[in-house]
Amino acid sequence: MTVIEDKFSAKFEEVAANIKHRGAYYQEDASEKGMALIEAKYKDTKIYWLADVKEDRIFSARFFAYGGKVSLVVAEILCTMVEGLTVDEACSLLKEDVDAKLRDNPDVSSVPESKQKAFEIVDEILKLVKDQYVSAKGVAIASASINKEDFKSTTELNLVAQAWLGLTLEEQKEQIELILDEHIRPALMNDGGNVQLLDVTDGEKVLVQYQGACGSCGSSLGATLSFMESTLRKHVYNEINVVPQV
Numbered sequence: 001m002t003v004i005e006d007k008f009s010a011k012f013e014e015v016a017a018n019i020k021h022r023g024a025y026y027q028e029d030a031s032e033k034g035m036a037l038i039e040a041k042y043k044d045t046k047i048y049w050l051a052d053v054k055e056d057r058i059f060s061a062r063f064f065a066y067g068g069k070v071s072l073v074v075a076e077i078l079c080t081m082v083e084g085l086t087v088d089e090a091c092s093l094l095k096e097d098v099d100a101k102l103r104d105n106p107d108v109s110s111v112p113e114s115k116q117k118a119f120e121i122v123d124e125i126l127k128l129v130k131d132q133y134v135s136a137k138g139v140a141i142a143s144a145s146i147n148k149e150d151f152k153s154t155t156e157l158n159l160v161a162q163a164w165l166g167l168t169l170e171e172q173k174e175q176i177e178l179i180l181d182e183h184i185r186p187a188l189m190n191d192g193g194n195v196q197l198l199d200v201t202d203g204e205k206v207l208v209q210y211q212g213a214c215g216s217c218g219s220s221l222g223a224t225l226s227f228m229e230s231t232l233r234k235h236v237y238n239e240i241n242v243v244p245q246v
Contacts, residue, residue, distance in 0.1 A: 009110040012073055012102045019072060021079035023062040024048050027139075032230055033157070033238050035059060036140035038087075040128035043067065045075050045121050049129070051087055052157070053137050058082050058090055059157060060239075070111055070118040077101055078122055091130040095119035157238065164237040165203045172200045179235045184228055188214055195228070198245055206232065206242045 008016075025048040030037035038049040044067030050060045061079035065071040077098055082090040099119055102110035109116065167175070176197055188194050193214030198207040214224060225242055232240045 007112060009102055009104040009108070011104055012110045015073050015076055015102065016069055019076050021062050021076055022064065022072075024064060025050055025060070025062055028230075030140060031143050032233055033059070034140070036133065036136040038129055038133055038136045040125045040132060042121050042124040042128065045071055045125065047075065047079065047125055047129075049082065051133065051136070053140050055155070056087050056133075056137075058085055058087065067118070070115045071121065073102070074098060074118055074121060078125075087129065087133050091126045093122065093126060095122040098122050161237065161239070167203075169200060172203060173197060175236055176200065176206060176232065179232055183231050183235065187227070188212075188224070193224075203237065204239050204241055206240055207245055208242055209245050 024046075025037055027037055030050055033050060035050045035052050038047075038051055040047050045063060045065040048062045049058050051058050061083050063075040063079055065075045078093075081093065081098065081101060096119075099110055100106070104110075111118070164172070164175075180195065180197060185194060191214075192212050194211040195214060196209045196211055198209055200206055208228070210224075225244065229240065229242045232242065
């Protein structure tokens with residue numbers, strides 16, 4: 001294998017400039033979606049995967065990495081590669097597969113030789129995922145049983161996503177306004193507040209402005225925000241993020 005010292009592949013640099021999966025999932029996120037939360041940490045990298053328990057398929061993946069550029073890119077491309085795979089398929093990936101995905105030339109590594117050890121996180125994290133999935137799935141099933149919720153498969157959730165993202169902006173706003181009126185505004189108005197929908201971007205970011213008491217309430221960025229997000233995710237689209245505007 002040919003390695004050019006201090007040279008990163010163009011694909012590597014492109015991924016480094018477009019990190020999309022950085023972030024975390026919490027048990028609350030998994031419960032909202034009726035999914036299992038898989039967490040695994042090795043050295044400077046921690047991954048958070050949501051897996052549906054009907055198909056044992058990874059629906060969405062996020063990560064945090066603190067070890068520099070290479071760790072960041074390795075974690076990013078791994079998250080990209082595992083989404084849509086079953087847990088078994090994801091855990092069969094090797095560090096060589098991740099490196100190959102980042103190469104410009106099949107015979108030239110995507111990173112300098114001095115950075116090759118960063119790929120070790122792939123094998124180590126996937127070992128942890130394989131060990132932890134059974135217990136994570138058990139937690140998801142128990143939680144759903146207690147809350148009397150039905151599981152949605154990745155296929156079902158993707159169909160919902162396609163339908164939502166296929167709506168026009170005005171149609172998306174109408175759907176959100178309906179849920180605001182039915183489930184959110186009454187609660188806010190009971191405390192002297194309200195909320196105005198400003199815009200929806202990319203089908204996921206919902207821009208709002210607090211009104212009345214909500215504008216000065218200490219929970220506007222905590223409990224109130226969480227309440228709005230969880231309600232909209234449940235009734236509209238499960239990837240919605242509510243962003244209050246000043």
